[in-house]
Amino acid sequence: MTDSRAMNSAPSITRLADYEAFPFAIDSVDLTFELDPTHTRVTQVSRVRRVVHGTNALELNGKDLKRVALKIDGVEVQSDRLVEIDETLLVRQVPDEFVLEVVTEINPEANTALEGLYLSNGMFCTQCEAEGFRRITYYPDRPDVMSVFTTRIISDASRPVLLSNGNPVSDQHLPDGRREVFWSDPFPKPCYLFALVGGDLAVKHDEFVTMSGRRIDLRIYVEPKDLDRVDYALESLKRAMAWDESVYGREYDLDIFMIVAVSHFNMGAMENKGLNIFNSSCVLANAEAATDQAFQRIEAIVAHEYFHNWSGNRVTCRDWFQLSLKEGFTVFRDSEFSADINSRAVKRIQDVNFLRSAQFTEDSGPTAHPVQPSEYQEISNFYTLTIYEKGAEVVRMIRTLLGPELFRKGSDLYFARHDGQAVTINEFVAAMADVSGRDFTQFMRWYRQPGTPRLRVDVSHDSQTKQLQIQLMQKQPVVASGESHAHYVIPVSYQVIDQVTGAVVVPETLFELSDESASITHDGIATNPVVSILRGLSAPVKLEMDRSVDELVALARFDDDGVNRWDAIQELYMQAISGFLKDLDSSIDDALRRLICDLISDPAKVADPACLAEMLALPQDNILWDAFQPADPQKILEARKALRQSIARAGASSWFELYEAMRVDGPYEPTADAIGRRSLAITALGYLAKVEPIDDLLKDIDASASNLTERYAAYRIARSDAADEVSLELSEKFLNRADTDEVLDLWLSTEAMNEKTATIDRIKELTSHSRFAWTNPNRVRAVLGTFANRNVRAFHTPEGYRLLADSVLKLDAMNPQIASRLVMPLCQWGRFEKGFQDAMKSELRRMIAKDLSKDLYEIVSKSVD
Ligand code: TRP
Ligand code: ZN
Secondary structure: OHHHEOOOOOOOOEEHHHOOOOOEEEEEEEEEEEOOOOOEEEEEEEEEEEOOOOOOOEEEEOOOOEEEEEEEOOEEOOHHHEEEEOOEEEEOOOOOEEEEEEEEEEOHHHOOOOOEEEEEOOEEEEEOOOOOHHHOOOEOOOOOOOEEEEEEEEEOOOOOEEEEOOEEEEEEEOOOOOEEEEEEEEEEEOHHHOOEEEEOOEEEEEEEEOOOOOEEEEEEEEOHHHHHHOHHHHHHHHHHHHHHHHHHOOOOOOOEEEEEEEOOOOOOEEOOOOEEEEEHHHOOOOOOOOOHHHHHHHHHHHHHHHHOOOEOOOEEEOOHHHHHHHHHHHHHHHHHHHHHHOOHHHHHHHHHHHHHHHHHHHHOOOOOOOOOOOEEOOHHHHOOHHHHHHHHHHHHHHHHHHOHHHHHHHHHHHHHHHOOOEEOHHHHHHHHHHHHOOOOOOOOHHHHOOOOOEEEEEEEEEOOOOEEEEEEEEEOOOOOOOOOOOOOOEEEEEEEEEOOOOOEEEEEEEEEEOOOEEEEEEOOOOOOEEEEEOOOOOOOOEEEEOOOHHHHHHHHHHOOOHHHHHHHHHHHHHHHHHHHHHOOOOOOOHHHHHHHHHHHOOHHHOOOHHHHHHHOOOOOHHHHHHHOOOEOHHHHHHHHHHHHHHHHHHOOOOHHHHHHHHOOOOOOOOOHHHHHHHHHHHHHHHHHHHHOOOHHHHHHHHHHOOOHHHHHHHHHHHHHHOOHHHHHHHHHHHHHOOOOHHHHHHHHHHHHHOOOOOOHHHHHHHHOOOOOOOOOHHHHHHHHHHHHHHOHHHHOOHHHHHHHHHHHHHHHOOOHHHHHHHOHHHHOHHHEOHHHHHHHHHHHHHHHOOOOEHHHHHHHHHHOO
């Protein structure tokens, strides 16, 4: 791995401003793989043609490759024509048109970075995005070089399933006893969409008939033991295919669509053309082995990868600065899919909560960057919440400004105009501009400026003149650099209701704030108006608005926008936590107590259980740390607990009844309705456990539950609130029944976050568990990711920081992508009190003195001063 270390003193920076088109076209690429765990031989035969004159050097990329041969028109290129520096190989004096032949040898078994070709439980698989193809063969590893690929896979009989992109063409036995399968993908693609799989896999088949009547062969390949957990992903796939036809007019293009589940995977899943490769945790589910949340995640990710077939594959990115072109748009598409087939309000609340807690945090920290970055050291570090989630918010704003019909026209134009091309974010927005006649010049700042802008709102009402005034003012993000920000176009959706009756006084209206400030006036409003603003979070901004308890209570009771109803009660919780931070023995406002009682006391009146469950969930740590700076995470933890206890007491007489009323009988179904009821039932159970011992009830649920969601809830609640022996008993039982990796990870993560038992020693014990492996990212995330992100008590200590830093260093030698993600919690020192800051910074300084990967070096060096 030594060649992947960064030269710490001189990191090389790639800049958008330096972009130049590739001077050659590659008309076809024919690949042959002779699979072998330690010596796989790859032969590439490409037809290359110069398209820009004045250059006669062909620039290829390669990494960790053994070069066996490199020929032009059948003649080995002499070494004096080759210049190899880092990951580029320059072939000088090439003719105008030629056949390039490259033979390389690679070692999949030694590949723990999980980029390029590697082995996962004996199965060969690839991950080429963003720059993994260069670990397979010498090739221009950049998304604007699109070509038509064929793949020949040669293997012995131990791997009966041999897959690649496109359509299967032939399958034959070779004289030497090996087998050779041949795949051909007719659609030109960049090499990051190349994929290959080889192993002893089981398959489930299905079929989808497209809108034009074509029959598509659908297949999910998994390890044989997992075949009983593929049905839900297959059903989700068919729903996604139908949705993309009806909502975007997008039809699938090949005759076959395959999903493969692998155990070792750095991210969630990958949209390789016709051959999506998934982290097994994002495919496998059944009632006994997946929670409701896992079912919903699987549905969303299957859809996300499928939607990439158009937003990403048919139209791809010119360069990696355009990553959000495919990711932002595709996240927007998958969130709308989930909203359409489940509950729109709940999906939006969850997305807004995630954006605010995670993306806003990133956007105010040392790795903040625009949705379209202008430079990077390591592109793998830019698969971020900003590119994905904020990128999706920007697309959502475009739709809000255009309205759904024009947005669809813009999307149609974009796909028609750029089919088969590698384009930029500008071209996406240009299509939207062309169909609407709207000028997006100012709007483009959402793509180019980092940070979360703030929106200050001041409301005044005069009962004499019956005039309501809403003053809006946009303010710069609170960013460390303090550079000046140009004003955004902010779509501000609002509505006015009556504080007492909840009646709508001014119906939902969209105001576009494009200047620094604006004032909105409404006449004829006699009494008690309450403004519901940024409805559905109409823009990714931080709201600054002084709202009284009574106004917030009115919104929490009456607002017909689910996000704002949820947001209002969250704001009440923030005020309560602020009170507890001043005095742990203080008590919550009576109005909040009454609100909670009213929300839960009559189960028959609960219109949307899932929404109510979201309303009863407390603000996440990140949100509190942002609001109460400089933050003492341990004190905030205590304040949050005090609020949780107060809410539990406020509803003490109702929790059991609510739990009973919401329980779902009958066979398990992961429908939105059943998931919503279970989620409220479990929330009620959690609060109930805070006010009375329910050990027997928890044991009973554990013994009789028909599904993992309830059984897991009983275990989790027991772990935090039951008597020690019951807590331990349910933990052991849960582990004993954890016969899949996914259930094991639930156990590992619960053990790693459990405040009572998850000490530093316990975390170390978990990483020595017989089923733990440092080389498996899912295990690492379950233990160390959960520890660092969810176990405030143990992590936010000098020993906790040290444990994370040591783990990151250990991982960096095996898998730099995982190391550079895991280190993030240490980089957020800026929001904490000095003692915590110093301890975090000293770990970062200790790390930077070591020989780090390019990935980890970029993150740590940006985070330490
Ligand atoms: N394109 C993938 C997605 O969002 C992301 C991805 C999968 C990825 N695996 C990766 C990105 C490995 C970087 C490295 O759907
Ligand atoms: Zn994606």
